[in-house]
Amino acid sequence: MLSLSLSCKDSETTTGGGNSGNNFLPQNPSSSSSSSSVIASNSDLLIQILLCLPVKSLLVFKSVSKRWLSVISDPHFVNNHSLRNRLSIPGLFLIKLSLNINPEFDFIFLDGRKQGTSGVPFKTLNFVNDPAGIMIQQSCNGLLFCRSFTTNPYDRTSYYIYNPSTKHYKILLESQFGTKGFESVCSVSLAFDPLKSPHYEAICIWKNEGDSYQIEIYSSKTASWRFSGDSFFAPKDVVYRSGVFWNGSLHWVSNLIECLIYFDIDREQVKTMPMPQPDDDEWESRRIGYFGECRGHLYLIEIFDPSVTRFNILEMEINYTGWKVKHRIDLVGLIIAYPEIVRDDDDDEDEPSRFDYSVLHVEEEEESFKLVIKVPDKIISYDLKELSFKKIHDLPSLHMGGLFSNPHALKLINTSSHSLVFDNLLTVLI
Numbered sequence: 032m033l034s035l036s037l038s039c040k041d042s043e044t045t046t047g048g049g050n051s052g053n054n055f056l057p058q059n060p061s062s063s064s065s066s067s068s069v070i071a072s073n074s075d076l077l078i079q080i081l082l083c084l085p086v087k088s089l090l091v092f093k094s095v096s097k098r099w100l101s102v103i104s105d106p107h108f109v110n111n112h113s114l115r116n117r118l119s120i121p122g123l124f125l126i127k128l129s130l131n132i133n134p135e136f137d138f139i140f141l142d143g144r145k146q147g148t149s150g151v152p153f154k155t156l157n158f159v160n161d162p163a164g165i166m167i168q169q170s171c172n173g174l175l176f177c178r179s180f181t182t183n184p185y186d187r188t189s190y191y192i193y194n195p196s197t198k199h200y201k202i203l204l205e206s207q208f209g210t211k212g213f214e215s216v217c218s219v220s221l222a223f224d225p226l227k228s229p230h231y232e233a234i235c236i237w238k239n240e241g242d243s244y245q246i247e248i249y250s251s252k253t254a255s256w257r258f259s260g261d262s263f264f265a266p267k268d269v270v271y272r273s274g275v276f277w278n279g280s281l282h283w284v285s286n287l288i289e290c291l292i293y294f295d296i297d298r299e300q301v302k303t304m305p306m307p308q309p310d311d312d313e314w315e316s317r318r319i320g321y322f323g324e325c326r327g328h329l330y331l332i333e334i335f336d337p338s339v340t341r342f343n344i345l346e347m348e349i350n351y352t353g354w355k356v357k358h359r360i361d362l363v364g365l366i367i368a369y370p371e372i373v374r375d376d377d378d379d380e381d382e383p384s385r386f387d388y389s390v391l392h393v394e395e396e397e398e399s400f401k402l403v404i405k406v407p408d409k410i411i412s413y414d415l416k417e418l419s420f421k422k423i424h425d426l427p428s429l430h431m432g433g434l435f436s437n438p439h440a441l442k443l444i445n446t447s448s449h450s451l452v453f454d455n456l457l458t459v460l461i
Contacts, residue, residue, distance in 0.1 A: 078102060082112055086196055106229060123392060123403065124167070125426075133157060133164045133180075139410060139424045141394060141403065152195040159200060161189060169221050169273040174231060176221040176273070190219060192231065192251070203233060203249055206256045213237040217244065220274040220281050222296050227279075228252075234281055234294060236270045244270055246294065246301070259299045265292055277324040278349065284322045284331070304351045307333060321390040330357065330393045338385050340366060344393065358400065358415055362388070368420050371407045 081089065081103060089112075093100045102108055125137040133155050156165040156177065164180035177191040190203040217238050223231035233249040239262050246259045266285050269292055274281030282293040282304075290303040320332035320342060329347040331354065340362040345354040366372055366386065374385045391410070392403035402413040403423075410424040 074102070078108065081108070090197060109225070109229065126167075137424075141392075141401075141412065141423060156193070158193055158198065159191060159202070165191070168219065171221040171223045171231075171276050172225055174221060174223050176219070176233070178219070188216070190233070192221070192233075201251070204254065204256065206235065206247060206249075213239060213245065217270040218273055220276070222276050222281055224276075224279070232296060234274070234296070238270075242267070246299075248296075248299070260301065263301045275322060275324055275329070277327075277329045277347075282322075282329065284319055286318055302351075304347070305353055307331070307345060307354050321393060323393060325393050325395045328357075328395065332390055332393075340386060360402070360415070362386075362404075362413075364418065365404070365406070365411070365413065365420055369406050369409070369411070 077099075081092070081099075084092070089103050093103050122138050122140045125139060127135045127137060135154050136156075138152065156167070159165070161179050165177050166180045167175055168178050169176040173194065173196060175191075175193040175195060177193055179188045179190075181188055191200050192203065193200040215238050217236040219233055219235045221231060221233055230250065230252040232251070235247040235249065235256075237245045237247060239245050242264050243262045244265055245262045247256055248259050249256050265283075269283040269285045272283065274283050274294070276282075279297055280293045280295045280302075282291060284291050284306075289306055289308065291306050292301060292303055294301050318334050320334040322331050324330070331345045331347070332342055333345070334342055342360050343356050344358040344360060346357040347354055365388070372386050372388050374387050387407055389405050390402055391405050394401040394403060394412075398416075400415045402415065404411045404413055405426070408426050409422050410426065412421045412423050413419075414421075
């Protein structure tokens, strides 16, 4: 019988009689077996203890017995575990610039832990042998959506759903509709909400004639593709990127139009939502500084002047009625702390200085709100409550086949739209 020590307060676990603080089970070997028997015979007590455990422990404990496997795999248990363990984003991935078809990844811990620390999900994507290599297209609530590493939209491309917690993956079946007059696949996006269903959907946008597009949906429940609705029109800068999953829909933002496009997955309808309206003279300089979801909120940052340190973090209302200002930001303190951000144009003394930074992630927790910001050679965490900065990662120049690459060439997975949660996903029907 397995002896389990547990402290629900800090969710630390040990096996085999270790000491972990305020444990439910006594450490005396003579009483350990009887305590384990009490747990084994009391389903409610067993469930309450298992709900306190991290995903990695639960995956190990599935092999204890058929009963434990049944409890941990039960959809009701999975839902309750997800509700009780809504963890903050642990970190972000960087792809190391390389000529290899399977490049290495750096994992940036947002709490400042070093690279050698345990907990890094993977260094390379080698779960399947793809001759073209594998690239990460998107992440959504713990699942990675990957594809063959090809830049030609007309090449044959394989798509994969990968769960880094369980190491399970699924190769998506090839669509049977690609030969029916469509030119190419523009993008494929993943939609997955483990609190609603263990199933996921992949939303494919096909290019039709002109600026017309058609949506096709893959469902993991039926393991098949199907067309959805009529064709629709959209700017090119929208459809050639993965969408942001929030509120049961996938969202795409554009620099070119005054509205935002989203696809309501349950209703299978393409809709529009309003964008903040800048002054007429600001449209030309407007760019999207950040667009992404965090802990059930959809955030947008618009940058209108690269020589200004001030911007607003906007949040979309849940009913899509409009944007509200969540935070007003001034990064003048960041400029003082890291003066290398300032880029002077030596050729034109009349031009104001430009600031070399980009917002990679908006991180919201119960009592804090932080921005993850890339500056030259570094990644910084900015605490909006404490108004403090902390370096969490160095970005050294990389050597690639005799050529040196600056940090801007590094590709951050989901820099402006997604962040990877890999440690709180228990069961997905892949």
